[in-house]
Every structure is written in C-alpha cells, then in structure tokens.
Amino acid sequence: MTEASLPPLPQIGPVTRRPPVGGPPRTWQTGTVVEIRDETPRMKTFRLSLAEGAVHVPGQHLMVRLTAPDGYTAQRSYSIASAPGEGSEVELMVERLVDGEVSGYLHDELRVGDSLEVRGPFGGWFVWNGRSPALLVGGGSGVVPLMSMLRHHRAAGITQPMRLVVSVRSPEDLPFADEYAEETTLIFTRRTPDGWARPAGRLDAATLEPLLIDGATAYVCGSTGFAEHASQLLVSLGAPVGSVRVERYGPTS
Numbered sequence: 001m002t003e004a005s006l007p008p009l010p011q012i013g014p015v016t017r018r019p020p021v022g023g024p025p026r027t028w029q030t031g032t033v034v035e036i037r038d039e040t041p042r043m044k045t046f047r048l049s050l051a052e053g054a055v056h057v058p059g060q061h062l063m064v065r066l067t068a069p070d071g072y073t074a075q076r077s078y079s080i081a082s083a084p085g086e087g088s089e090v091e092l093m094v095e096r097l098v099d100g101e102v103s104g105y106l107h108d109e110l111r112v113g114d115s116l117e118v119r120g121p122f123g124g125w126f127v128w129n130g131r132s133p134a135l136l137v138g139g140g141s142g143v144v145p146l147m148s149m150l151r152h153h154r155a156a157g158i159t160q161p162m163r164l165v166v167s168v169r170s171p172e173d174l175p176f177a178d179e180y181a182e183e184t185t186l187i188f189t190r191r192t193p194d195g196w197a198r199p200a201g202r203l204d205a206a207t208l209e210p211l212l213i214d215g216a217t218a219y220v221c222g223s224t225g226f227a228e229h230a231s232q233l234l235v236s237l238g239a240p241v242g243s244v245r246v247e248r249y250g251p252t253s
C-alpha cells in the first residue's frame with residue numbers, strides 16, 4: 001500500500017457529530033484466526049482475517065471483545081502489528097500477563113480457525129502516515145505499533161528517515177527478532193546476548209542522543225514506567241515536547 005492510499009488521518013478541529021472518515025465502520029465484526037506464531041515464551045502473534053476488513057494507519061489499535069457463555073464480556077485494546085495493505089488480514093501481538101484475563105485467554109484457548117469479535121481501528125494521534133521522519137522507541141510489547149510503522153516504511157519504500165529503539169529485559173524477550181536491521185538499536189535491561197557491546201541496563205541519554213533525528217516525530221510506547229522514562233529522556237535531550245507522542249499500555253513499570 002502506498003502512502004497516498006492510506007486513509008486520511010482524523011484532524012483536530014471543531015467538534016461535530018459526524019461519521020468517521022470512510023463511514024461508520026466501528027461496529028463489531030468477526031476476525032477469524034488464520035495463524036498463530038510464538039514470538040517469545042510470553043508473546044504470540046495472532047493473524048486475523050476480518051470479515052469486513054479494516055484499513056488502518058500504522059499506530060492504530062483494534063478493540064477485542066470476549067463473551068462468556070453467561071454473557072459476561074471483557075474487552076481490551078491491541079495495537080495492529082502488520083503494515084497496512086494486507087487485504088482483510090491484520091496481525092496483533094499479545095503479551096501474556098500473569099493472571100491476565102484477556103491475554104491469558106488469547107494465549108491459552110484461542111486456536112487457528114476460532115473467531116474473535118473486533119472493532120476499529122482506533123487512534124488518531126499515535127499514528128504515522130509516512131510523511132515525516134520518525135524516531136520509534138518501544139519497551140517490551142510496546143514495540144507492536146512501531147513494528148507496523150517499520151513494516152510500512154519498508155513495504156511502501158518510504159524514504160523519510162526512521163530509527164527504532166527496542167528495550168527488552170533479555171534476548172528471550174525480544175519479539176519480531178528476525179526483523180530488525182541497521183535502523184534498530186536493541187537495549188537489554190537485565191541480560192544481554194553473549195559478546196554484546198552495551199552492558200545490560202535501562203535506556204539512557206548516552207544511547208538515545210546519537211539516534212535523534214532533526215524534525216522527527218518521536219513515538220514512545222510501552223508500560224507506563226517505560227513511557228514516562230523514555231519521553232522524559234527525549235525532552236531532556238532537546239526534543240520539543242510537541243514532537244513526542246506517547247502510548248501507555250498498562251499500570252506497571
């Protein structure tokens with residue numbers, strides 16, 4: 001999919017009640033699981049074929065709803081990991097949390113051929129349409145929307161500069177491990193691969209500073225603690241506050 005064929009982004013302007021661009025597609029639809037891949041011991045990619053399709057902009061997320069036989073429902077947001085332009089198929093990548101109601105079900109119960117209710121895509125701020133340089137900073141499963149941006153950058157042959165920083169605890173915790181190239185800097189906070197030049201430790205200013213790109217929008221995604229830390233580092237290194245977009249996934253750091 002080319003940049004020109006992505007749907008227009010929502011604009012901030014006078015608030016009026018009108019259907020979103022492209023009509024009111026945000027009703028629930030069925031996603032059939034067509035593939036499940038292990039990314040790490042705690043992370044899985046789920047490839048869904050959507051009955052009605054869903055054209056997304058990298059950075060957006062879907063809502064997933066589970067309904068129990070007694071009618072109880074639980075819904076959670078999951079970022080889209082795939083690039084736009086894969087027909088009616090999208091990929092989600094879910095980390096299994098201890099005692100996680102929805103992530104536990106997706107990991108333990110969901111099989112190829114099963115159906116899920118999904119709605120979206122949602123998100124009009126944490127999105128990259130390919131028209132500006134981008135510095136992507138993700139912690140753990142927070143790399144998911146950034147992977148959609150990176151995949152789109154490659155698939156559409158976009159020439160805007162892009163750099164990606166991925167922070168994980170150990171090599172075993174790294175999702176999408178085969179997909180990183182020279183644009184990516186990997187940070188291991190607890191344990192590094194053998195012979196890794198940078199000692200284990202959290203993302204710091206010395207690592208981030210050389211990666212800054214003039215005029216870039218920064219996209220920071222991860223746990224609340226990671227997102228606060230990384231966005232504060234960016235601002236302390238001179239990134240304009242308005243150029244840093246943050247998405248927080250959960251309550252823990």
Ligand SMILES: Cc1cc2nc3c(=O)[nH]c(=O)nc-3n(C[C@H](O)[C@H](O)[C@H](O)COP(=O)(O)OP(=O)(O)OC[C@H]3O[C@@H](n4cnc5c(N)ncnc54)[C@H](O)[C@@H]3O)c2cc1C
Pocket residue numbers: 061076077078079080093094095096097098099100101102103104141144145223247248249250251252
């Ligand atoms: C816009 C958006 C996009 C998201 N995209 C993704 C994604 O692509 N992949 C992904 O794996 N998750 C993503 N999340 C997080 C996801 O929506 C759920 O919060 C997560 O899967 C936990 O749900 P659960 O039902 O399994 O856990 P719950 O049953 O809700 O919680 C179980 C325990 O984990 C704690 N907890 C809840 N959420 C988190 C969290 N995110 N991190 C750490 N602890 C938590 C709770 O406090 C509780 O103690 C996204 C969140 C948002 C807001």
